[in-house]
Amino acid sequence: MGQTLGCIQVKQSKVAVKEQFGKFDEVLGPGCHCLPRCLGYRIAGELSLRVKQLDVRCETKTKDNVFVNVVASIQYRPLPEKAADAFYKLSNANSLIQAYVFDVVRASVPKLELDAVFEQKNHLARSVEEELEKAMSTYGYEIVQTLIVDVEPDVHVKRSMNEINAAARQRLAANEKAEAEKVLQIKRAEGEAESKYLAGLGIARQRQAVVDGLRDSVLNFSETVPGTSAKDVMDMVLVTQYFDTMKEIGASSKSSSIFIPHGPGAVKDIASQIREGLRQANAA
Template identity: 60%
Template sequence: MGNGMMCCGVLGCIDQASVGVVEKWGRFDRLASPGFHFFNPLAGEWLAGLLSTRISSLDVRIETKTKDNVFVQLLCSIQYRVVKENADDAFYELQNPKEQIQAYVFDVVRAHVPKMTLDELFEQKNDVAKAVSEELEKVMGAYGYNIEHILMVDIIPDQSVRKAMNEINAAQRLQLASVYKGEAEKVLLVKRAEAEAEAKYLGGVGVARQRQAITDGLRENILNFSHKVEGTSAKEVMDLIMITQYFDTIKDLGNSSKNTTVFIPHGPGHVRDIGDQIRNGLMEASSAHTD
């Protein structure tokens, strides 16, 4: 009678989530719902069997080939249950429902997958599951079974194919990384060149301003000295300033604590040459400032 029933003479108890099939004189009579039942054996009644109405799960592994000649294994999970109202069909029509479901799954999957490439199969696996569900619902519904869910759990290509796919993916990612790295280095070089150009420009501006400040200071000193001391020319004042600056430089070198010997050309002619160079620079700076 099955695990869901306890017999005591003509009394029977059917547990929850089960349905009983009652026969009378060897022919189907009625379905017995969960609970306590009385069967009259004198009238030919007896409980022929029990069917569980719980959801059952069946995992089917199918090996097939894709359109691009890649052998794959698909793991399909089918969840089904017996329809209470049609439990007699499920009891009498099918001897082994799992084998029947598995056969239809094989048929549908091997009809659809060879029309797809491997990439399309991964992208459209839900379409394959939907096709299997529609076929099973149409066929198994006539036998008193309802297909609850169908899941395409896994798609497993051949090991060599998986290795090749991983290598292709890794190569593509390395190529993309190289492109990004090259772009980053390009940006870095451009920014470094721009920074160097800006630094040189600012350095030139600073040197120009420094020289302009020196020129302005010398001009102001010469003019002040010429106005305060009568009978002096700008050239004489300039020579005096140059000589003073020259001796101040020698003094600073002599007071330096570093043990370094510096040879400086010394002589009246050299001082005159320095004065001429500074005067020429002063005149050029004044001319440029006027322009």
């Protein structure tokens, strides 16, 4: 703002307070104005209409006895139509705003537990804004926006909260891992049961095929070689299987075997035992 030959210039986004002989006369807006000094006019001061921001840090205690630092961001500006009130009635807007923020925060936060303070930041911001609007409108100021930008507990409380959160997540991970292992064990057991069932079917079919093959072999051999009975053929088959078994045992270098006294003649006894068992079964 400059003054030459009784003319002054008020810059944009500002207003000037005009006085005559020390008494308020009017508020001058942006532009050029005549100000004759001979008539006792002068500029008492100027006021910026731009939005200002004030960050207020307030330490208080929650309902569960945790000390926290609440950081509130207040955005305010003078009203053009009440510029005279803002210029004359209030000497330090920042100090007044800070006092009201302290009053509201320290009255509201002690009623809430720590978790609730984080959850109700918007509600706390509205409470501060409503109180400031009632107070600052008297002095010609408008509260544009009020934000609770941060809630900072003590560093030890932060560490404890992080440990609690980490423990909860580890517990959840352990439960999920246990459930996964449970599913794997169930699927493994189902697979083993299915495998054993199929193996049993395979063994049963193998034995059925062996029985069918032996029957066909005995019938064909009896028809091809005259004078032989089914008993003779079965004795020959048993002896053949006996020698095949002995051959397998001798061919395997890593087989674990128990040797007991026996001889080829024992096959005859085995055959007799089989026939005796079949005869008793038929008789029953």
